[in-house]
Amino acid sequence: MWPFNKRISLVDSGIFLGFTDWHSHLLPGVDDGVQTMDETLQVLAKYEQLGILEVWLTPHIMEDMPNTTADLKARFRELQATYHGHINLYLSAENMLDHLFEERLKNNDLLPLGKDGNHLLVETSYFNPPIGLNNILLRIKSKGYIPVLAHPERYNYMDKDKYRELIGLGVKFQANIPSLVNAYGSLPYKKLEWLLHEDMIELWGTDTHHSNTFSRIIKERVLKHCFAKELKNKNV
Numbered sequence: 001m002w003p004f005n006k007r008i009s010l011v012d013s014g015i016f017l018g019f020t021d022w023h024s025h026l027l028p029g030v031d032d033g034v035q036t037m038d039e040t041l042q043v044l045a046k047y048e049q050l051g052i053l054e055v056w057l058t059p060h061i062m063e064d065m066p067n068t069t070a071d072l073k074a075r076f077r078e079l080q081a082t083y084h085g086h087i088n089l090y091l092s093a094e095n096m097l098d099h100l101f102e103e104r105l106k107n108n109d110l111l112p113l114g115k116d117g118n119h120l121l122v123e124t125s126y127f128n129p130p131i132g133l134n135n136i137l138l139r140i141k142s143k144g145y146i147p148v149l150a151h152p153e154r155y156n157y158m159d160k161d162k163y164r165e166l167i168g169l170g171v172k173f174q175a176n177i178p179s180l181v182n183a184y185g186s187l188p189y190k191k192l193e194w195l196l197h198e199d200m201i202e203l204w205g206t207d208t209h210h211s212n213t214f215s216r217i218i219k220e221r222v223l224k225h226c227f228a229k230e231l232k233n234k235n236v
Contacts, residue, residue, distance in 0.1 A: 023151075026043055031059045057079075059094065149166065
């Protein structure tokens with residue numbers, strides 16, 4: 001149990017011991033995340049100090065950042081050749097549900113999440129869903145993948161009924177650790193509080209984009225008792 005009856009920083013909470021980070025932007029120079037190999041190595045060194053064991057690198061793939069599978073795999077090989085620490089690194093992607101994704105899904109040109117290769121990390125705009133969101137999710141399932149919705153607490157348009165509907169469709173939810181410390185404002189925090197109460201969160205990620213931001217976030221204090229349960233990743 002976390003001692004949430006008192007305020008405690010994330011870095012001192014023990015949440016990261018043995019942790020798998022299911023969502024990060026640490027593959028250097030491919031999206032709006034970490035830009036250099038040196039910064040990636042700095043973040044991974046901090047991760048090692050915290051006790052993180054596994055990291056999934058999930059660069060954006062969207063129409064504005066049309067990363068190709070081949071290019072991402074090549075950059076990942078460069079990172080593997082450079083990083084000599086003990087964290088296990090894996091490559092996946094955070095897929096925006098747009099026209100590019102529909103094309104990649106049709107062509108089976110995807111970077112799945114999870115060691116079994118049967119999950120896909122997906123996102124939408126924070127403000128509006130794509131047209132036919134549920135149908136897109138069902139098409140993902142028809143291809144043999146389980147959709148994992150990144151940071152559900154951050155979508156302004158989603159309410160409790162929509163969360164329940166998505167869970168009913170077989171979608172899994174991945175929450176962001178920074179939401180625990182109000183990093184995105186009060187609304188995502190309140191939504192996450194409810195999602196945790198309903199036991200809807202299955203996976204956790206840092207969504208780290210920059211070394212400085214991550215270092216600042218982990219020093220923030222957890223706000224209240226509502227996160228008194230242990231926050232554990234479920235199996236993927």
